[in-house]
Amino acid sequence: MADALLWLSFGGPESPADVRPFLENVTRGRGVPPERLDEVEAHYQHFGGVSPINALNRAAIEAVEAALARAGIELPVYFGNRNWHPMVEDTVARMAADGVRSALVFPTSAYGGYSACRQYDEDISRARAAVADAPDLLKLRHFFDHPLFVAAAAYAVRAVAPQEYRLVFTAHSVPESADLASGPPEEGGRRYSRQIAEASRLVAESLGVVKHDVVWQSRSGPPQVPWLEPDIVDHIEALHAEGVRSVVVSPIGFVSDHLEVVWDLDTEARAKAESLGMAFARAATPGADPRFADLVVELIREHLDAAEPRKLSPFPAAGCTLNGAPCATACCEPARRR
Numbered sequence: 001m002a003d004a005l006l007w008l009s010f011g012g013p014e015s016p017a018d019v020r021p022f023l024e025n026v027t028r029g030r031g032v033p034p035e036r037l038d039e040v041e042a043h044y045q046h047f048g049g050v051s052p053i054n055a056l057n058r059a060a061i062e063a064v065e066a067a068l069a070r071a072g073i074e075l076p077v078y079f080g081n082r083n084w085h086p087m088v089e090d091t092v093a094r095m096a097a098d099g100v101r102s103a104l105v106f107p108t109s110a111y112g113g114y115s116a117c118r119q120y121d122e123d124i125s126r127a128r129a130a131v132a133d134a135p136d137l138l139k140l141r142h143f144f145d146h147p148l149f150v151a152a153a154a155y156a157v158r159a160v161a162p163q164e165y166r167l168v169f170t171a172h173s174v175p176e177s178a179d180l181a182s183g184p185p186e187e188g189g190r191r192y193s194r195q196i197a198e199a200s201r202l203v204a205e206s207l208g209v210v211k212h213d214v215v216w217q218s219r220s221g222p223p224q225v226p227w228l229e230p231d232i233v234d235h236i237e238a239l240h241a242e243g244v245r246s247v248v249v250s251p252i253g254f255v256s257d258h259l260e261v262v263w264d265l266d267t268e269a270r271a272k273a274e275s276l277g278m279a280f281a282r283a284a285t286p287g288a289d290p291r292f293a294d295l296v297v298e299l300i301r302e303h304l305d306a307a308e309p310r311k312l313s314p315f316p317a318a319g320c321t322l323n324g325a326p327c328a329t330a331c332c333e334p335a336r337r338r
């Protein structure tokens with residue numbers, strides 16, 4: 001039923017010369033102001049023009065290959081990205097040349113929403129359209145509420161948490177209009193912000209933490225357009241004013257570390273906390289946790305062995321579609337660009 005797995009991710013630059021063309025790929029047609037791009041380019045160049053995301057994806061793929069071998073599942077894994085090499089179009093061409101007729105696709109995002117889900121569907125459609133005899137590509141479902149995802153995130157918090165702390169979850173902000181457009185209009189359970197809140201609640205609950213916050217990071221776009229708030233850096237100030245003296249930040253919105261994690265959290269949010277005399281710890285992203293490889297194998301088994309989906313939330317399982325079809329006609333439509 002499937003001859004391969006395609007690991008589909010965002011991509012990131014791996015040298016200083018890659019940064020600008022990468023950013024142009026990310027923002028093509030998206031109305032991101034040039035000043036924002038200059039600012040973001042400086043963040044990348046601060047780290048030598050290298051995002052950790054591609055190396056972490058390669059390492060996660062190795063762990064999944066080992067987990068598949070342990071499970072006795074013979075499925076070669078291919079790696080393709082939306083915005084940087086290896087580009088998904090090139091990878092799908094290679095899959096076709098290797099004789100792959102049908103593949104499962106693991107997108108490196110656990111959630112619904114335009115940027116986190118439907119844009120990966122668009123990548124699948126684009127890549128298939130570019131390749132003669134492209135394989136059928138079936139995308140795996142959203143996994144924000146899978147017990148192994150929740151367990152990996154909870155473990156990462158426990159690994160860095162001091163005795164007393166405020167637990168703060170963070171995810172990539174999106175325009176409010178994009179968040180409201182996520183999921184079919186009649187059904188709120190696929191809304192990005194609700195899934196983020198639900199994953200955060202599940203992690204906090206499994207840790208026995210009674211009070212947690214959900215905040216946002218890395219907003220871009222023109223300032224007059226409302227995005228999900230509050231921002232993590234502003235929130236740290238608000239917590240300080242409330243008397244909180246120690247925070248643990250869990251980047252629940254992301255699978256692996258990337259530039260926006262190491263810049264916005266490890267650099268900016270940490271500096272803000274330290275300037276206020278607050279203790280600051282950032283939990284690891286789950287992608288490198290061994291539970292994560294097992295999670296991917298379980299999601300694959302839902303298809304190969306018709307295994308029962310394991311999920312902790314009451315929200316409908318969504319995101320699983322063939323050949324880049326959206327979940328539903330009006331689901332997660334891209335925001336209109338001015």
Ligand SMILES: CC1=C(CCC(=O)O)c2cc3nc(cc4[nH]c(cc5[nH]c(cc1n2)c(C)c5CCC(=O)O)c(CCC(=O)O)c4C)C(CCC(=O)O)=C3C
Pocket residue numbers: 010011012013023026027030032036037040051052053108109113115116172173174175218219220221253254255257258259260
């Ligand atoms: C929901 C979401 C995720 C999580 C889901 C998922 O993981 O897929 C995510 C992940 C990521 N976002 C990333 C990088 C960027 N995102 C940008 C811009 C944007 N992100 C958005 C949303 C999201 N983004 C949005 C609504 C925009 C505005 C423009 C647009 O509508 O597209 C820009 C442009 C500059 C700027 O505007 O800041 C960059 C460089 C990287 C890789 C970093 C690296 O290289 O290490 C990753 C993993």
Ligand SMILES: [Fe+2]
Pocket residue numbers: 172
């Ligand atoms: Fe982004």
